[in-house]
Amino acid sequence: MFTIYFCGSIRGGRQDADLYQRIIKKLKKYGKVLTEFVGSDELMGELDATLDNDEVKIHNNDIGWLSTSSAVVAEVTQPSLGVGYELGRAVAMDKKVLCLYRPQPDKLLSAMIRGANNDKNFLCRDYEENPSLILFSRTFSKLSLESTPKPLRK
Numbered sequence: 001m002f003t004i005y006f007c008g009s010i011r012g013g014r015q016d017a018d019l020y021q022r023i024i025k026k027l028k029k030y031g032k033v034l035t036e037f038v039g040s041d042e043l044m045g046e047l048d049a050t051l052d053n054d055e056v057k058i059h060n061n062d063i064g065w066l067s068t069s070s071a072v073v074a075e076v077t078q079p080s081l082g083v084g085y086e087l088g089r090a091v092a093m094d095k096k097v098l099c100l101y102r103p104q105p106d107k108l109l110s111a112m113i114r115g116a117n118n119d120k121n122f123l124c125r126d127y128e129e130n131p132s133l134i135l136f137s138r139t140f141s142k143l144s145l146e147s148t149p150k151p152l153r154k
């Protein structure tokens with residue numbers, strides 16, 4: 001099953017939480033979103049309770065999901081240490097990554113994120129308000145095709 005690890009700011013600031021929820025809803029058309037709670041304070045509260053509000057458990061649980069994910073999608077407009085950390089770990093795990101950024105003068109995107117774009121397995125894309133399904137379908141068909149093993153020639 002195609003699984004997606006979605007990253008979005010939590011302690012970095014929740015002003016884009018509704019947007020995360022809308023993105024997650026669209027992502028669910030392509031596969032299972034492992035971190036649906038990032039768009040919902042209610043789901044996050046439930047998960048935190050299952051993990052005893054223990055930060056080591058939260059961290060290890062997330063890294064476990066990250067390592068099993070087929071692709072990582074991050075909304076990076078609202079700066080977040082946790083999202084930056086997840087992206088670094090994702091690159092180290094050789095994951096396929098899509099970063100989504102809404103350009104704005106008071107929230108400039110880190111060069112460590114935009115500069116990681118290689119138009120191959122780390123994509124960084126600017127967008128306005130709602131990322132289109134076309135962007136996801138292009139990205140995921142590219143990412144999933146690339147990760148599909150090719151049949152061996154006889």
Ligand SMILES: O=c1[nH]c(=O)n([C@H]2C[C@H](O)[C@@H](COP(=O)(O)O)O2)cc1CO
Pocket residue numbers: 006007008009010011012013038048058062080081082083086
């Ligand atoms: O309680 C949490 N649970 C959790 O899964 N995270 C992960 C998911 C988010 O993509 C990312 C947000 O990091 P931050 O809280 O530094 O903004 O970290 C972050 C927190 C809080 O730091």
